[in-house]
Amino acid sequence: MSTNAQRAGWVITALVTLFLGFDIVTHLLRVGPVTDFNDKIGAPDWFPVVCGAVLGLSLIAYHLPATRAMGTVLITAYLGGAVTxxxxxxxxxxxxxxxxxxxxxVWAGAWPRDERLRGLVTA
Structure with missing residues (x-):
């Protein structure tokens, strides 16, 4: 991929990381809107903290070259759960x-930066 595409990937990754980082913190700290929604759906009190921890570990994996593909898939799965x-x-x-x-x-940020990730989809 071109260097411009890789730069764009880094910019997108930075923006996604800021948003997801904020989401992680709100879940770990159990801020009002998070606990309100948790109560609305009838989830146990510990649920937001586990969600924040899972997303946090997935985001770390997303940033490590050796685990970027796994992190990308895990974040996508997490967000699929949010959609559901x-x-x-x-x-x-x-x-x-x-x-x-x-x-x-998440994919747009990782795609231009990781040839192995592109290989998983195009192989």
Missing amino acids: VNLVFGQPAFNTVFAIATAVL
């Missing part, structure tokens, strides 16, 4: 579209 919860509990369409867009951006 949003649909099942009748959340606004924006929430679902935002989770899907974030997953697309």
Whole structure:
């Protein structure tokens, strides 16, 4: 891939990391909107912390070259779960579209930077 594509990948990765990092912190600290939604869906009290930890570990894997492909897939799976919860509990369409867009951006950030990841899809 061209260096411009790789630079774009890094910029997208940085933006996605900022958003996901914020999401991780809100879950680990159990801020009001997170616990309110958790109560709304009837999940156990520990659920947001586990979600934050899983997403945090997946984000770390996303940044390490040796585990980038796995991290990309894990974050995509996590966001797929978010889409499912949003649909099942009748959340606004924006929430679902935002989770899907974030997953697309996760791939858009990793794709130009990792030849092995491209090989998994094009092989």
